[in-house]
Amino acid sequence: MNEGSGIRDYDLWLLAIIFGICGIGVLEIWSATHASHLAGMHVKQLWWIALGLGLMLLLSRLDYHSVLDKAPVLYLIGILALLAVLAVGHTRYGAKRWLPVMGEFLQVSEIAKLIIIVSLARFFAEVRTERLALTDLFKAAVLTAVPIGLILLQPDLGTAMVLVPVVAVGAYLAGIQWKHAAVMVLAAALMVPIGWHHLKPYQKERVTTFLRPEEDPKGSGYQILQSKIAVGSGGFWGKGLGHGSQNQLGFVPVRYSDFILAALAEELGFAGVFVTLVLYTALLLRLIQNAQHAKDRAGMFLVMGVAAILGFHVLVNVAMVIGFMPVTGIPLPLMSYGGSAMLFVFLALGLVMNVRLRRFVN
């Protein structure tokens, strides 16, 4: 093993892309909050990034095989943590999502995401058939469904949804059979009306608003409308950092977090959006490239689990900002303000680095 791997063995391109995205994010958080009572948020974000980088480097030193080795234990710990949140968690905004850890509130589901990535990587790596058998598919589905169910109880529809692409991409790479895939999609489609009954009123409202925004232009469609106004009014070059009226006057909802891209689109225009989306595309393609060069299937599944979850975050968030998707509360990785989310992304990237450092078969 390359225990003493040097700085050059890290994916420097990936690091550059991450820094680029984080930089834009910090800049926009500064712009969105500097004139408000939230001023100074960008500094906090910088600390989270620094902490995340540290954790990433730390995690990359650990052989991912030993992590995968402990997957069953980690899975159990994850489930217990999710149960703990439901039992004694801290309630904010009407949902139990936070556990107090060292003075900060940790969003447990972020850790759960990591554990699911690891667990599914382990599971799919063990499937050695060219084609994914129905029983294995079923097992993978159950493995994912349990934490999804617990997260839904918090309730946190967004995070729960984020886990679906991990198992979907895993199954696809593990050689899912088309007919099984078709049945799964159909089953999911049938689940929709049943699931609808269990949605909270605010969630239903978000979906109906998305489907028919004109019926309620000032209600919950307000957020999407304001986001679109921010984006559209930005034009090609934008209004300039700190000069977006939608952003500065608070018309863009949670402009430093979920809707940070709307704030950016207003102030930096299509040009800024273009650069940002190119960076995200590069990030995802770089992850896939790392997966392609992984030493083994376990490494590939690990990297692709991370790619799936980050890709889903990015696509859903960006689509929401321009009104292609309902408001889901899924942040934009590496840009949106938020400690737990930031730490999760860096830990996940730590796993990727880990796989890369060990890509050469010894």
Next chain:
Amino acid sequence: MSLWFQNENRLPQMRLTVISYSIVGLMALLLLGFWKLQIVNSDLYAQLAERNRVRSIPIIAPRGAMLDRYGRVIVDNYPSFSVLLLRDDPQQVERLLPQIADGLNVSLEDIRQQLEAATALAHFQPIVIKPEATPGDRDFIESHRADIPVLEMLMVYRRRYPPGGFMAHVSGYVGEVSSEQIEESGGRYRPGDIVGKAGLERQYNDHLMGVDGMRRSVVNSVGREVGRLEQTDAVPGKPIRLTIDYDLQLVAEEALVGKKGAVVAIDPKNGEIVAMASQPSYDPNDFAVRITKEEWQNLNEDPERPLLDRAIQAQLAPGSVFKILMATAMLESKAVPADYHVFCPGSAEFYGRVFHDWDKKGHGDVDVHKAIVHSCDVFFYNLGKQLGIDRISFYAGNLGMGHKTGVDLPGEEPGVMPSEAWKERVFHQKWYPGETISVAIGQGAIAVTPIQLAYMIGGIITGGRFHQPHLLLSDTASPEIDFPISDATVDTVTEGMYGVVNEPGGTGSLSKLPGIELCGKTGSAQVISNQGLARAGKQAALRDNAWFVGFAPRQHPEIIVSVLVQGGEHGASAAAPIAKNVVKAYYDKKQGKVAPQELTTQAVPPGVPPSFAAQAARVNKQEAVPEEGVPTNPDTVPTKPQPVSATPQPTPPATLNP
């Protein structure tokens, strides 16, 4: 180390590549979405963003004042506050409505109705939910700025008219512009604008109405003002100077209190209307805020018809006053000799019907002078028969009958002058010669307005120079229609009218004014025929209308007064004294016997006579406490729009051509 990862399979490179392409594809799709918003529809969203951040609050321009001919203010404005509701956030508004309704003492229902009525307006435009804010309302808004941020105070100017309906039909009133008016204005009026609805307010609206300004400020997403943009100052409306002499107006108004009728006093030399009153009246101050539907309906359906400007809209038979036109037609047409005379036994038979004289004893031998002085009916019956309807109609028409005088007020009526052609056109019937006999004494289908009588007789006694009556004082002469009348005719008519007042046995001799050459003609016109009256019983509404048209002096007349008292029965007793009072007031002033009333910028005249003040107190529900409505310390209302000018400048006379 476990064995689970030892057995290596090759990686599914193909599927990884598919995922890569999918990501690039989806990203491209999202970029396309941004392209559409930021490049294709950029202008639309830029507009929406601007609309979000900018709030426009109007700065109301004060209307121009109305001054009398000596610059005394009759109608002006007082500053007041309206409560604005900012509707940028409907959910917030909806949530706060009960609190607002409670705090402002308005019904929730009322606010909701107004909100509904305003749904067509852009939501960033605030609406007025309470036009007249009390000091309590202002305190409420100030103390709840933080928790009820959707209320704002708008400084407005309210019209202040003299109380009690004084000169109401001349001044008219203002009101919120109607949707039809907005359409007709071609974009000059906007919803909520206050425009003249009647009288001079309407006639000279363009001149009186200012241009509202606009204060634009930047607001954040919770509606708090965070900055100011440009401010367009309001352009105040220009004042108009009227031909009205307040002192004479006061006399005219006072004389009519409790009666039903009109007084019009004109300077026959130039057509300037120095006094014009109509009763019963209404209080235009009631319209200045916001008249309720019921109040409007009551005014409209009042059987006394207070909204009718009787001076220009009451079309009634002139009665004996018409004899002046008959005499003029006789002398000018020369159809009968100037010394034409008739014996009056008290009645005469024409076409198989007996026509009575008002004096059953008869007037004996009557020439044209005596016929005017005694108002002998029989003389004019005969004259009418001699002249024939078409000749009468020709002269009457040329002397102004059946035509509007062109006074600068909306809604003037033309009256009716019958003729054979007229009857054929309107009724498709043949003219009966007997009708001519009735017309000859100003009865029958003939109808005039008070202003028309003043105009016509004023024209006759000035030798046929008919000056268009007008209310706007102007340096340029008003249009004039000339129908030359010979000096001999003018003399005969004038002497006759002088005799009416000053000769023994003259019908108006009760109104003789010592030292003043008051001339005039009385009239008592039947509303319906005597037979009809007998059938209907003697009700007030069917009593004869009393007329009097008088002028002074005999030579080169300076003032002509036309008086109508509906149901006054006798021109001599009901109408002539009113004309006499107006003419007396004119001379008293001219000879310096009475000092003119001092009027300050207050619209409430300090010298309101007791009778009128009592009427005012009864009619005028709104307390005239304008000073109390203005906060002296501007700090108490920090965000109120600044007034453009404290008081309109009454000094510059209007030089506007009517």
